[in-house]
Amino acid sequence: MVRKGHTGFVFKVALMGKILVTGAAGQIGTELVERLCSRYGRENIIATDLKFPHVPECEHGQMDVTSRDSVDEFFREHSIDSVYHLAAVLSARGEENPGRAFDVNANGTKNVLDASLRSGVKRVLIPSTIGVFGPQTPKRKVPVETVTRPVTMYGITKIFCELLGEYYFRKYRLDVRGLRLPGIISYKSPPGGGTTDYSIEMIVSAVKGKSYTCFLRSDTRLPMMYIPDAIESIIKLSEADGGKLIHRTDFNVSAFDFTPGELETELRKYFSGFSVEYRPDERQKIAETWPSTLDCRAAVDEWGFSPRFDMSRMVEDMVRNLSDQSSPAGKR
Ligand SMILES: NC(=O)c1ccc[n+]([C@@H]2O[C@H](COP(=O)([O-])OP(=O)(O)OC[C@H]3O[C@@H](n4cnc5c(N)ncnc54)[C@H](O)[C@@H]3O)[C@@H](O)[C@H]2O)c1
Structure with a gap:
Protein backbone atom coordinates (compact mmCIF):
# COMPACT_ATOMS: atom_id res chain seq x y z
CA MET A 1 0.00 0.00 0.00
CA ILE A 185 -5.47 17.68 26.72
CA SER A 186 -8.35 17.03 24.31
CA TYR A 187 -11.98 17.98 23.70
CA LYS A 188 -13.54 15.15 21.64
CA SER A 189 -13.90 12.53 24.35
CA PRO A 190 -13.76 12.98 28.11
CA PRO A 191 -10.61 12.15 30.08
CA GLY A 192 -10.53 8.79 31.84
CA GLY A 193 -9.73 9.59 35.46
CA GLY A 194 -6.17 10.90 35.49
CA THR A 195 -4.50 13.47 37.76
CA THR A 196 -4.07 15.99 34.91
CA ASP A 197 -7.78 15.92 33.99
CA TYR A 198 -8.20 19.25 35.82
CA SER A 199 -6.76 21.05 32.79
CA ILE A 200 -9.54 19.85 30.48
CA GLU A 201 -12.21 20.45 33.13
CA MET A 202 -10.92 24.01 33.68
CA ILE A 203 -11.02 24.88 29.97
CA VAL A 204 -14.49 23.33 29.54
CA SER A 205 -15.80 25.33 32.54
CA ALA A 206 -14.36 28.59 31.18
CA VAL A 207 -15.97 28.01 27.77
CA LYS A 208 -19.32 27.24 29.43
CA GLY A 209 -19.12 30.48 31.43
CA LYS A 210 -18.88 28.62 34.75
CA SER A 211 -16.40 28.99 37.58
CA TYR A 212 -14.18 25.98 38.35
CA THR A 213 -13.07 24.24 41.53
CA CYS A 214 -9.60 22.81 40.94
CA PHE A 215 -8.49 19.63 42.71
CA LEU A 216 -4.80 20.60 42.47
CA ARG A 217 -3.01 23.54 44.09
CA SER A 218 -2.52 26.56 41.82
CA ASP A 219 1.29 26.15 41.72
CA THR A 220 1.43 22.45 40.76
CA ARG A 221 3.54 22.31 37.59
CA LEU A 222 3.14 19.25 35.37
CA PRO A 223 4.23 18.31 31.84
CA MET A 224 1.45 18.32 29.22
CA VAL A 253 7.59 13.10 25.57
CA SER A 254 6.08 16.44 26.56
CA ALA A 255 5.31 19.64 24.65
CA PHE A 256 4.96 22.21 27.45
CA ASP A 257 4.33 22.49 31.16
CA PHE A 258 2.11 24.75 33.23
CA THR A 259 0.47 25.16 36.62
CA PRO A 260 -3.30 25.45 37.20
CA GLY A 261 -2.69 29.10 38.07
CA GLU A 262 -0.99 29.72 34.72
CA LEU A 263 -3.81 27.99 32.85
CA GLU A 264 -6.34 30.16 34.72
CA THR A 265 -4.40 33.30 33.66
CA GLU A 266 -4.29 32.14 30.03
CA LEU A 267 -8.04 31.46 30.03
CA ARG A 268 -8.77 34.96 31.40
CA LYS A 269 -7.43 36.33 28.10
CA TYR A 270 -10.56 34.84 26.51
CA PHE A 271 -12.99 34.95 29.46
CA SER A 272 -12.16 37.94 31.66
CA GLY A 273 -14.69 37.00 34.36
CA PHE A 274 -13.47 33.40 34.72
CA SER A 275 -12.63 32.37 38.27
CA VAL A 276 -11.09 29.30 39.88
CA GLU A 277 -11.23 28.13 43.46
CA TYR A 278 -8.42 25.82 44.60
CA ARG A 279 -9.45 22.89 46.79
CA PRO A 280 -6.71 20.24 46.53
CA ASP A 281 -7.84 16.68 47.21
CA GLU A 282 -6.02 13.32 47.30
CA ARG A 283 -4.96 13.83 43.65
CA GLN A 284 -2.60 16.59 44.84
CA LYS A 285 -0.52 13.90 46.56
CA ILE A 286 -0.22 11.98 43.28
CA ALA A 287 0.76 15.12 41.33
CA GLU A 288 3.45 15.96 43.86
CA THR A 289 5.24 12.69 43.12
CA TRP A 290 5.57 13.55 39.41
CA PRO A 291 8.19 15.75 37.72
CA SER A 292 7.38 19.26 36.48
CA THR A 293 9.40 19.03 33.27
CA LEU A 294 10.91 16.24 31.16
CA ASP A 295 14.01 15.87 29.03
CA CYS A 296 12.68 14.52 25.71
CA ARG A 297 16.01 14.34 23.86
CA ALA A 298 15.91 10.56 23.32
CA ALA A 299 12.56 10.87 21.47
CA VAL A 300 13.85 13.82 19.42
CA ASP A 301 17.10 12.11 18.48
CA GLU A 302 15.85 8.57 17.88
CA TRP A 303 12.55 9.12 16.04
CA GLY A 304 12.12 12.84 15.48
CA PHE A 305 9.62 13.81 18.19
CA SER A 306 8.51 17.36 17.28
CA PRO A 307 5.31 18.68 18.90
CA ARG A 308 3.63 21.63 17.15
CA PHE A 309 1.43 23.08 19.90
CA ASP A 310 2.68 25.25 22.73
CA MET A 311 0.42 26.11 25.65
CA SER A 312 -1.13 29.26 24.19
CA ARG A 313 -1.87 27.64 20.79
CA MET A 314 -3.39 24.67 22.62
CA VAL A 315 -5.68 26.92 24.68
CA GLU A 316 -6.69 28.90 21.59
CA ASP A 317 -7.54 25.71 19.71
CA MET A 318 -9.39 24.13 22.64
CA VAL A 319 -11.46 27.30 23.21
CA ARG A 320 -12.37 27.52 19.51
CA ASN A 321 -13.34 23.85 19.22
CA LEU A 322 -15.28 23.73 22.49
CA SER A 323 -17.10 26.97 21.60
CA ASP A 324 -18.05 25.48 18.21
CA GLN A 325 -19.30 22.32 19.94
CA SER A 326 -21.52 24.28 22.33
CA SER A 327 -22.91 26.66 19.68
CA PRO A 328 -26.43 25.78 18.42
CA ALA A 329 -24.92 24.68 15.08
CA GLY A 330 -22.39 22.46 16.89
CA LYS A 331 -25.15 20.74 18.86
CA ARG A 332 -27.01 19.59 15.76
N1 LIG B 1 -4.84 10.61 28.92
C1 LIG B 1 -3.70 10.91 29.48
O1 LIG B 1 -3.51 12.04 29.96
C2 LIG B 1 -2.60 9.90 29.53
C3 LIG B 1 -1.37 10.29 30.04
C4 LIG B 1 -0.34 9.36 30.10
C5 LIG B 1 -0.53 8.09 29.61
N2 LIG B 1 -1.74 7.71 29.12
C6 LIG B 1 -1.86 6.32 28.64
O2 LIG B 1 -2.54 6.30 27.39
C7 LIG B 1 -3.34 5.11 27.30
C8 LIG B 1 -4.77 5.50 26.96
O3 LIG B 1 -5.24 6.37 27.97
P1 LIG B 1 -6.61 7.19 27.85
O4 LIG B 1 -6.35 8.52 28.39
O5 LIG B 1 -7.21 7.04 26.52
O6 LIG B 1 -7.44 6.40 28.94
P2 LIG B 1 -9.03 6.26 29.09
O7 LIG B 1 -9.31 5.91 30.49
O8 LIG B 1 -9.71 7.44 28.50
O9 LIG B 1 -9.30 5.01 28.15
C9 LIG B 1 -8.92 3.71 28.51
C10 LIG B 1 -9.87 2.75 27.85
O10 LIG B 1 -9.54 1.44 28.30
C11 LIG B 1 -10.75 0.73 28.43
N3 LIG B 1 -10.61 -0.40 29.33
C12 LIG B 1 -10.54 -0.39 30.69
N4 LIG B 1 -10.49 -1.65 31.15
C13 LIG B 1 -10.49 -2.46 30.08
C14 LIG B 1 -10.47 -3.86 29.90
N5 LIG B 1 -10.44 -4.69 30.95
N6 LIG B 1 -10.48 -4.36 28.65
C15 LIG B 1 -10.53 -3.54 27.57
N7 LIG B 1 -10.58 -2.20 27.67
C16 LIG B 1 -10.57 -1.67 28.91
C17 LIG B 1 -11.75 1.74 28.97
O11 LIG B 1 -13.09 1.33 28.70
C18 LIG B 1 -11.35 3.01 28.23
O12 LIG B 1 -12.13 3.22 27.07
C19 LIG B 1 -3.18 4.39 28.63
O13 LIG B 1 -2.20 3.40 28.50
C20 LIG B 1 -2.67 5.45 29.57
O14 LIG B 1 -1.87 4.90 30.59
C21 LIG B 1 -2.78 8.58 29.08
Whole structure:
Protein backbone atom coordinates (compact mmCIF):
# COMPACT_ATOMS: atom_id res chain seq x y z
CA MET A 1 0.00 0.00 0.00
CA VAL A 2 1.35 3.47 -0.88
CA ARG A 3 0.16 6.47 1.16
CA LYS A 4 0.91 10.12 1.44
CA GLY A 5 2.35 11.12 4.82
CA HIS A 6 1.12 14.25 6.62
CA THR A 7 4.45 15.86 5.82
CA GLY A 8 3.70 15.46 2.13
CA PHE A 9 6.19 12.77 1.18
CA VAL A 10 5.09 9.38 -0.04
CA PHE A 11 5.99 6.34 2.03
CA LYS A 12 5.16 2.68 1.87
CA VAL A 13 3.18 0.84 4.52
CA ALA A 14 3.50 -2.90 4.30
CA LEU A 15 0.28 -4.17 5.87
CA MET A 16 -0.36 -7.90 5.76
CA GLY A 17 -2.93 -7.99 8.51
CA LYS A 18 -4.92 -5.44 10.45
CA ILE A 19 -4.14 -2.86 13.10
CA LEU A 20 -5.81 -3.59 16.44
CA VAL A 21 -6.50 -0.89 19.02
CA THR A 22 -7.41 -1.84 22.60
CA GLY A 23 -9.05 0.74 24.87
CA ALA A 24 -10.25 2.36 21.63
CA ALA A 25 -13.21 4.16 23.22
CA GLY A 26 -11.04 6.15 25.63
CA GLN A 27 -9.74 9.70 25.52
CA ILE A 28 -6.75 8.86 23.32
CA GLY A 29 -8.18 5.77 21.58
CA THR A 30 -11.13 7.63 20.09
CA GLU A 31 -8.86 10.05 18.25
CA LEU A 32 -6.13 7.53 17.48
CA VAL A 33 -8.67 5.28 15.72
CA GLU A 34 -9.86 8.21 13.57
CA ARG A 35 -6.28 9.04 12.63
CA LEU A 36 -5.32 5.42 11.90
CA CYS A 37 -8.41 5.07 9.69
CA SER A 38 -7.41 8.11 7.63
CA ARG A 39 -3.76 7.04 7.43
CA TYR A 40 -4.05 3.33 6.70
CA GLY A 41 -7.67 2.94 5.48
CA ARG A 42 -10.61 2.16 7.76
CA GLU A 43 -10.85 -1.39 6.35
CA ASN A 44 -7.50 -2.10 8.04
CA ILE A 45 -8.40 -0.98 11.57
CA ILE A 46 -10.12 -2.95 14.35
CA ALA A 47 -11.20 -0.98 17.42
CA THR A 48 -11.85 -2.88 20.67
CA ASP A 49 -12.97 -1.87 24.14
CA LEU A 50 -15.40 -2.97 26.86
CA LYS A 51 -18.09 -0.77 25.32
CA PHE A 52 -18.39 2.04 22.77
CA PRO A 53 -20.40 5.16 23.70
CA HIS A 54 -19.81 6.31 20.09
CA VAL A 55 -19.59 3.64 17.42
CA PRO A 56 -16.30 3.97 15.48
CA GLU A 57 -16.38 4.04 11.68
CA CYS A 58 -14.35 0.86 11.34
CA GLU A 59 -14.61 -2.77 12.37
CA HIS A 60 -15.03 -2.89 16.14
CA GLY A 61 -15.67 -5.41 18.87
CA GLN A 62 -15.74 -6.09 22.56
CA MET A 63 -12.54 -7.41 24.08
CA ASP A 64 -11.81 -7.46 27.81
CA VAL A 65 -8.02 -7.49 28.08
CA THR A 66 -8.20 -9.08 31.54
CA SER A 67 -9.75 -12.22 30.05
CA ARG A 68 -6.91 -14.26 28.62
CA ASP A 69 -9.36 -16.51 26.79
CA SER A 70 -11.19 -13.71 25.05
CA VAL A 71 -7.93 -11.96 24.09
CA ASP A 72 -6.55 -15.23 22.65
CA GLU A 73 -9.79 -15.89 20.79
CA PHE A 74 -9.88 -12.39 19.35
CA PHE A 75 -6.30 -12.63 18.08
CA ARG A 76 -6.97 -16.11 16.63
CA GLU A 77 -10.04 -14.92 14.74
CA HIS A 78 -8.40 -11.86 13.20
CA SER A 79 -5.23 -11.50 11.21
CA ILE A 80 -3.46 -8.79 13.19
CA ASP A 81 -0.26 -7.10 12.07
CA SER A 82 0.24 -4.51 14.77
CA VAL A 83 -1.35 -3.48 18.05
CA TYR A 84 -1.88 -0.17 19.82
CA HIS A 85 -2.56 -1.32 23.38
CA LEU A 86 -4.33 1.57 25.13
CA ALA A 87 -6.65 -0.26 27.55
CA ALA A 88 -5.76 0.91 31.04
CA VAL A 89 -7.05 2.26 34.34
CA LEU A 90 -5.48 5.67 34.93
CA SER A 91 -3.91 7.24 38.03
CA ALA A 92 -6.78 8.71 40.05
CA ARG A 93 -9.25 5.95 39.13
CA GLY A 94 -6.55 3.37 39.86
CA GLU A 95 -6.26 4.62 43.44
CA GLU A 96 -10.03 4.14 43.87
CA ASN A 97 -9.71 0.49 42.81
CA PRO A 98 -6.08 -0.69 42.90
CA GLY A 99 -7.01 -4.34 42.30
CA ARG A 100 -8.79 -3.48 39.09
CA ALA A 101 -5.90 -1.24 38.00
CA PHE A 102 -3.49 -4.13 38.55
CA ASP A 103 -5.66 -6.55 36.62
CA VAL A 104 -6.24 -4.28 33.61
CA ASN A 105 -2.79 -2.69 33.42
CA ALA A 106 -0.51 -5.59 34.39
CA ASN A 107 -2.42 -8.78 33.56
CA GLY A 108 -4.15 -7.17 30.58
CA THR A 109 -0.83 -6.12 29.07
CA LYS A 110 0.67 -9.57 29.59
CA ASN A 111 -2.39 -11.14 27.92
CA VAL A 112 -2.02 -8.81 24.92
CA LEU A 113 1.74 -9.42 24.63
CA ASP A 114 1.35 -13.20 24.86
CA ALA A 115 -1.44 -13.25 22.27
CA SER A 116 0.68 -11.00 20.01
CA LEU A 117 3.60 -13.37 20.31
CA ARG A 118 1.51 -16.44 19.57
CA SER A 119 -0.20 -14.94 16.54
CA GLY A 120 2.85 -13.44 14.86
CA VAL A 121 2.04 -9.76 15.46
CA LYS A 122 4.92 -7.60 14.24
CA ARG A 123 4.66 -4.59 16.53
CA VAL A 124 2.97 -3.58 19.77
CA LEU A 125 2.84 0.04 20.91
CA ILE A 126 1.99 0.66 24.58
CA PRO A 127 1.70 4.22 25.87
CA SER A 128 3.43 4.66 29.20
CA THR A 129 3.11 7.68 31.46
CA ILE A 130 4.78 10.25 33.69
CA GLY A 131 3.06 8.18 36.41
CA VAL A 132 6.11 5.88 36.35
CA PHE A 133 8.05 8.55 38.26
CA GLY A 134 7.89 8.90 42.02
CA PRO A 135 8.83 11.11 44.94
CA GLN A 136 12.54 10.29 44.61
CA THR A 137 12.62 11.29 40.92
CA PRO A 138 14.22 14.71 40.31
CA LYS A 139 11.65 17.42 39.50
CA ARG A 140 13.10 19.20 36.49
CA LYS A 141 14.26 18.10 33.03
CA VAL A 142 13.97 14.47 34.03
CA PRO A 143 15.81 12.16 31.61
CA VAL A 144 14.60 8.70 30.52
CA GLU A 145 17.01 6.93 32.83
CA THR A 146 16.26 8.16 36.33
CA VAL A 147 14.76 6.95 39.59
CA THR A 148 11.43 5.25 38.77
CA ARG A 149 9.90 4.25 42.08
CA PRO A 150 6.22 5.21 41.68
CA VAL A 151 3.85 5.12 44.65
CA THR A 152 0.50 4.69 42.84
CA MET A 153 -0.84 1.37 41.54
CA TYR A 154 -1.07 3.04 38.11
CA GLY A 155 2.63 3.95 38.18
CA ILE A 156 3.70 0.57 39.56
CA THR A 157 1.82 -1.30 36.84
CA LYS A 158 2.96 1.05 34.06
CA ILE A 159 6.67 0.74 34.93
CA PHE A 160 6.05 -3.03 34.95
CA CYS A 161 4.59 -2.72 31.42
CA GLU A 162 7.66 -0.80 30.22
CA LEU A 163 9.95 -3.50 31.59
CA LEU A 164 7.76 -6.35 30.37
CA GLY A 165 7.74 -4.84 26.87
CA GLU A 166 11.55 -4.62 26.91
CA TYR A 167 11.73 -8.20 28.12
CA TYR A 168 9.52 -9.48 25.26
CA PHE A 169 11.69 -7.56 22.82
CA ARG A 170 14.97 -8.92 24.18
CA LYS A 171 13.82 -12.48 24.76
CA TYR A 172 11.34 -13.05 21.90
CA ARG A 173 12.22 -10.25 19.43
CA LEU A 174 8.62 -8.96 19.64
CA ASP A 175 8.89 -5.31 18.56
CA VAL A 176 7.35 -3.54 21.57
CA ARG A 177 7.56 0.27 21.72
CA GLY A 178 6.28 2.85 24.15
CA LEU A 179 6.38 6.49 25.15
CA ARG A 180 5.78 8.16 28.50
CA LEU A 181 2.91 10.51 27.79
CA PRO A 182 2.36 13.56 30.02
CA GLY A 183 -1.12 14.93 30.76
CA ILE A 184 -3.06 14.84 27.48
CA ILE A 185 -5.47 17.68 26.72
CA SER A 186 -8.35 17.03 24.31
CA TYR A 187 -11.98 17.98 23.70
CA LYS A 188 -13.54 15.15 21.64
CA SER A 189 -13.90 12.53 24.35
CA PRO A 190 -13.76 12.98 28.11
CA PRO A 191 -10.61 12.15 30.08
CA GLY A 192 -10.53 8.79 31.84
CA GLY A 193 -9.73 9.59 35.46
CA GLY A 194 -6.17 10.90 35.49
CA THR A 195 -4.50 13.47 37.76
CA THR A 196 -4.07 15.99 34.91
CA ASP A 197 -7.78 15.92 33.99
CA TYR A 198 -8.20 19.25 35.82
CA SER A 199 -6.76 21.05 32.79
CA ILE A 200 -9.54 19.85 30.48
CA GLU A 201 -12.21 20.45 33.13
CA MET A 202 -10.92 24.01 33.68
CA ILE A 203 -11.02 24.88 29.97
CA VAL A 204 -14.49 23.33 29.54
CA SER A 205 -15.80 25.33 32.54
CA ALA A 206 -14.36 28.59 31.18
CA VAL A 207 -15.97 28.01 27.77
CA LYS A 208 -19.32 27.24 29.43
CA GLY A 209 -19.12 30.48 31.43
CA LYS A 210 -18.88 28.62 34.75
CA SER A 211 -16.40 28.99 37.58
CA TYR A 212 -14.18 25.98 38.35
CA THR A 213 -13.07 24.24 41.53
CA CYS A 214 -9.60 22.81 40.94
CA PHE A 215 -8.49 19.63 42.71
CA LEU A 216 -4.80 20.60 42.47
CA ARG A 217 -3.01 23.54 44.09
CA SER A 218 -2.52 26.56 41.82
CA ASP A 219 1.29 26.15 41.72
CA THR A 220 1.43 22.45 40.76
CA ARG A 221 3.54 22.31 37.59
CA LEU A 222 3.14 19.25 35.37
CA PRO A 223 4.23 18.31 31.84
CA MET A 224 1.45 18.32 29.22
CA MET A 225 0.71 17.80 25.53
CA TYR A 226 -2.18 18.59 23.18
CA ILE A 227 -3.91 15.56 21.64
CA PRO A 228 -2.91 16.16 17.98
CA ASP A 229 0.73 16.02 19.05
CA ALA A 230 0.10 12.94 21.20
CA ILE A 231 -1.50 11.10 18.27
CA GLU A 232 1.25 12.08 15.82
CA SER A 233 3.90 11.04 18.34
CA ILE A 234 2.33 7.63 18.83
CA ILE A 235 2.19 7.06 15.07
CA LYS A 236 5.66 8.46 14.49
CA LEU A 237 7.23 6.16 17.08
CA SER A 238 5.30 3.22 15.69
CA GLU A 239 6.57 3.91 12.15
CA ALA A 240 10.14 4.72 13.18
CA ASP A 241 13.00 2.60 11.90
CA GLY A 242 13.41 0.03 14.68
CA GLY A 243 17.11 -0.31 13.90
CA LYS A 244 17.66 3.29 15.00
CA LEU A 245 15.95 2.93 18.37
CA ILE A 246 18.24 2.75 21.38
CA HIS A 247 15.38 3.03 23.86
CA ARG A 248 12.24 0.93 23.33
CA THR A 249 9.34 1.37 25.73
CA ASP A 250 10.16 4.43 27.81
CA PHE A 251 10.63 7.54 25.66
CA ASN A 252 9.85 10.76 27.57
CA VAL A 253 7.59 13.10 25.57
CA SER A 254 6.08 16.44 26.56
CA ALA A 255 5.31 19.64 24.65
CA PHE A 256 4.96 22.21 27.45
CA ASP A 257 4.33 22.49 31.16
CA PHE A 258 2.11 24.75 33.23
CA THR A 259 0.47 25.16 36.62
CA PRO A 260 -3.30 25.45 37.20
CA GLY A 261 -2.69 29.10 38.07
CA GLU A 262 -0.99 29.72 34.72
CA LEU A 263 -3.81 27.99 32.85
CA GLU A 264 -6.34 30.16 34.72
CA THR A 265 -4.40 33.30 33.66
CA GLU A 266 -4.29 32.14 30.03
CA LEU A 267 -8.04 31.46 30.03
CA ARG A 268 -8.77 34.96 31.40
CA LYS A 269 -7.43 36.33 28.10
CA TYR A 270 -10.56 34.84 26.51
CA PHE A 271 -12.99 34.95 29.46
CA SER A 272 -12.16 37.94 31.66
CA GLY A 273 -14.69 37.00 34.36
CA PHE A 274 -13.47 33.40 34.72
CA SER A 275 -12.63 32.37 38.27
CA VAL A 276 -11.09 29.30 39.88
CA GLU A 277 -11.23 28.13 43.46
CA TYR A 278 -8.42 25.82 44.60
CA ARG A 279 -9.45 22.89 46.79
CA PRO A 280 -6.71 20.24 46.53
CA ASP A 281 -7.84 16.68 47.21
CA GLU A 282 -6.02 13.32 47.30
CA ARG A 283 -4.96 13.83 43.65
CA GLN A 284 -2.60 16.59 44.84
CA LYS A 285 -0.52 13.90 46.56
CA ILE A 286 -0.22 11.98 43.28
CA ALA A 287 0.76 15.12 41.33
CA GLU A 288 3.45 15.96 43.86
CA THR A 289 5.24 12.69 43.12
CA TRP A 290 5.57 13.55 39.41
CA PRO A 291 8.19 15.75 37.72
CA SER A 292 7.38 19.26 36.48
CA THR A 293 9.40 19.03 33.27
CA LEU A 294 10.91 16.24 31.16
CA ASP A 295 14.01 15.87 29.03
CA CYS A 296 12.68 14.52 25.71
CA ARG A 297 16.01 14.34 23.86
CA ALA A 298 15.91 10.56 23.32
CA ALA A 299 12.56 10.87 21.47
CA VAL A 300 13.85 13.82 19.42
CA ASP A 301 17.10 12.11 18.48
CA GLU A 302 15.85 8.57 17.88
CA TRP A 303 12.55 9.12 16.04
CA GLY A 304 12.12 12.84 15.48
CA PHE A 305 9.62 13.81 18.19
CA SER A 306 8.51 17.36 17.28
CA PRO A 307 5.31 18.68 18.90
CA ARG A 308 3.63 21.63 17.15
CA PHE A 309 1.43 23.08 19.90
CA ASP A 310 2.68 25.25 22.73
CA MET A 311 0.42 26.11 25.65
CA SER A 312 -1.13 29.26 24.19
CA ARG A 313 -1.87 27.64 20.79
CA MET A 314 -3.39 24.67 22.62
CA VAL A 315 -5.68 26.92 24.68
CA GLU A 316 -6.69 28.90 21.59
CA ASP A 317 -7.54 25.71 19.71
CA MET A 318 -9.39 24.13 22.64
CA VAL A 319 -11.46 27.30 23.21
CA ARG A 320 -12.37 27.52 19.51
CA ASN A 321 -13.34 23.85 19.22
CA LEU A 322 -15.28 23.73 22.49
CA SER A 323 -17.10 26.97 21.60
CA ASP A 324 -18.05 25.48 18.21
CA GLN A 325 -19.30 22.32 19.94
CA SER A 326 -21.52 24.28 22.33
CA SER A 327 -22.91 26.66 19.68
CA PRO A 328 -26.43 25.78 18.42
CA ALA A 329 -24.92 24.68 15.08
CA GLY A 330 -22.39 22.46 16.89
CA LYS A 331 -25.15 20.74 18.86
CA ARG A 332 -27.01 19.59 15.76
N1 LIG B 1 -4.84 10.61 28.92
C1 LIG B 1 -3.70 10.91 29.48
O1 LIG B 1 -3.51 12.04 29.96
C2 LIG B 1 -2.60 9.90 29.53
C3 LIG B 1 -1.37 10.29 30.04
C4 LIG B 1 -0.34 9.36 30.10
C5 LIG B 1 -0.53 8.09 29.61
N2 LIG B 1 -1.74 7.71 29.12
C6 LIG B 1 -1.86 6.32 28.64
O2 LIG B 1 -2.54 6.30 27.39
C7 LIG B 1 -3.34 5.11 27.30
C8 LIG B 1 -4.77 5.50 26.96
O3 LIG B 1 -5.24 6.37 27.97
P1 LIG B 1 -6.61 7.19 27.85
O4 LIG B 1 -6.35 8.52 28.39
O5 LIG B 1 -7.21 7.04 26.52
O6 LIG B 1 -7.44 6.40 28.94
P2 LIG B 1 -9.03 6.26 29.09
O7 LIG B 1 -9.31 5.91 30.49
O8 LIG B 1 -9.71 7.44 28.50
O9 LIG B 1 -9.30 5.01 28.15
C9 LIG B 1 -8.92 3.71 28.51
C10 LIG B 1 -9.87 2.75 27.85
O10 LIG B 1 -9.54 1.44 28.30
C11 LIG B 1 -10.75 0.73 28.43
N3 LIG B 1 -10.61 -0.40 29.33
C12 LIG B 1 -10.54 -0.39 30.69
N4 LIG B 1 -10.49 -1.65 31.15
C13 LIG B 1 -10.49 -2.46 30.08
C14 LIG B 1 -10.47 -3.86 29.90
N5 LIG B 1 -10.44 -4.69 30.95
N6 LIG B 1 -10.48 -4.36 28.65
C15 LIG B 1 -10.53 -3.54 27.57
N7 LIG B 1 -10.58 -2.20 27.67
C16 LIG B 1 -10.57 -1.67 28.91
C17 LIG B 1 -11.75 1.74 28.97
O11 LIG B 1 -13.09 1.33 28.70
C18 LIG B 1 -11.35 3.01 28.23
O12 LIG B 1 -12.13 3.22 27.07
C19 LIG B 1 -3.18 4.39 28.63
O13 LIG B 1 -2.20 3.40 28.50
C20 LIG B 1 -2.67 5.45 29.57
O14 LIG B 1 -1.87 4.90 30.59
C21 LIG B 1 -2.78 8.58 29.08
